[in-house]
Amino acid sequence: MRVSLFDYGAGNLHSLAKALEAGGAGVTITTSWDEALDQDALVLPGVGSFGAAVRSLGESRNRIRESLEAGYPCLGICLGMQLLFESSEEGEGEGIGLISGSVRRLRSRIVPQMGWNDVKLTSDPVFSGLEGLVAYYANSFVCEPQDPGQVIATTKYEAESFAAGVRKRRTWGVQFHPEKSSAPGLRLIKNFLGEVS
Secondary structure, eight states: OOEEOOOSSSOOOHHHHHHHHHHTOEEEESHHHHHHTTSSEEOOOSSSSSHHHHHHHHGGGGHHHHHEEEEEEEETHHHHHHTTTTTEESSSOOOOSSSSSEEEOOSSSSSSEEEEEEEEEEEEEGGTTTTTTEEEEEEEEEESOOOOGGEEEEETTTEEEEEEEEEETTEEESOOOOOSSSSHHHHHHHHHHHOOO
């Protein structure tokens, strides 16, 4: 299976590429949307800022959204999940807009959330075998989908609950970093690859 890992030009994608390879995928790191959408699946990583990531969409934004609407498989991680939404308080510009809603800053006392936290899961197959999941977070912003039915996981940080996972068609987003979440995170990536292969 060939997976494209899109590079916003903002950081090291090595650990995520290794996690995808461990799940059985061949990985192409690319800055070209033509190349990205020509693979079997797309992964949007959690490295960078919303504004910079939106700029990387360029004139391909509508094409990306239409591909995902048509069922092209995608996994968005942290910032990659936020990019699936329409807008963010973090930066100007429009996200992909696959999921109606917006991204806002955490209202907790200590921001960012850094470290391990429990994840409350639904029965989505991407979470198969992951009951009692504890995952690694590094986020200052959270997603608020207009349709609560698209939320497939939640997390509570301090007094605030928020979406830890979303799904629409064959696109999944997780607010945590599976590539930094030890064996359970690798299992989630393998589950994703299994669902879309």
